[in-house]
Amino acid sequence: MTSVTVRAPRPESSGSDFARLSRKIADAGLLERRPGYYTFRITAxxxxxxxxxxxxxxxGGSWWTLAVAAFLAVVFGQVALVAHDVAHRQVFRRRRASEVSGRIAGASIGMGYGWWQDKHTRHHANPNNEDLDPDVTPDLLVWSQDQARAATGLPRLIxxxxxxLFFPLLTLEGFNLHVSSGRAVANRALKHRVLDGVLLSVHCVAYLTALFWVLPPGMAVAFLAVHQGLFGLYLGSLFAPNHKGMPILRGDDRPDFLRRQVLTSRNVNGGWFTDIALGGLNxxxxxxxxxSMPSPNLREARILVRRYCEELGVDYLETxxxxxYRQALTSLHQAGAPLRHKRVPA
Known part of the structure; x- marks a missing residue:
């Protein structure tokens, strides 16, 4: 398991569909860095x-602290989005600057940078492939009817x-982020796992110390629940519209790079507020x-990509x-259908 930066493949064949699109994007200057934008965004x-x-x-010890918890939940989500852009080397060209900045951002919200980057790298390489994409493994939910038929334990029950249950379960995503990051530290194959472990421990100790030092125990627990619950809900809501409800692939079902990415992804319409709330992931x-394209360039790139997909006859979904969310929930309900059938074996 190695931590690598996710990049689109080089257009090796000058005649490939992705190669032609890549040249259009490069000629439009959309792969150029946006230092002014990221300086403002990171500072903000x-x-x-x-x-x-x-x-x-x-x-201090007032129940108004729960409003602060809600505010910080949104801020933590925005920090996660910054860490995402940094990890993709949208901000810095050099790997070391990206890794240092990414680890600082990850540590500030209790996320193991190396664990997340490895997981996200594999997702980008094979989105929605149930054999290769860790985001559609049936660890709690099932994403296809085949997974439902083979499900045991919690995935079978849930x-x-x-x-x-999807949105209520998202309130646990913040806690899951911390737990998964902690478990990854035990993996000897994970690069810089000791550093990630130290940073994660420092965050958890500082976070819990601040809560129980400033607040009475009951209020501290309430703050923890509201903050982490809303953080998880926001984080899950950022990523749910992107791939959930889109076609699920298998290990041997690997279309070319352009179609593999386009056909398993969904764009979300909206203006500047949507761009800010979803961090450009819309x-x-x-x-x-x-x-590696800076997120503020994605909106302009959308015009070129959509037109190009229309020329190729490749489905380009935007909603x-x-x-x-409706499409994602409908897909989840259909995936779980075999579990609602009485004849499914235990």
């Missing part, structure tokens, strides 16, 4: 992060009504085709945010 997010913890200290098709 860091300022909001500091503001949240200052407010936490000033509010999978029957997983569409109804342009998921363009992001998967060009992972509203609510519709994307």
């Amino acid at each position: 997010v860091a300022g909001l992060y500091a503001t949240g913890w200052i407010a936490f200290a000033l509010v 999978g029957r009504w997983q569409a109804f 342009h998921q098709i363009e992001h998967h085709l060009f992972p 509203g945010l609510i519709a994307s």
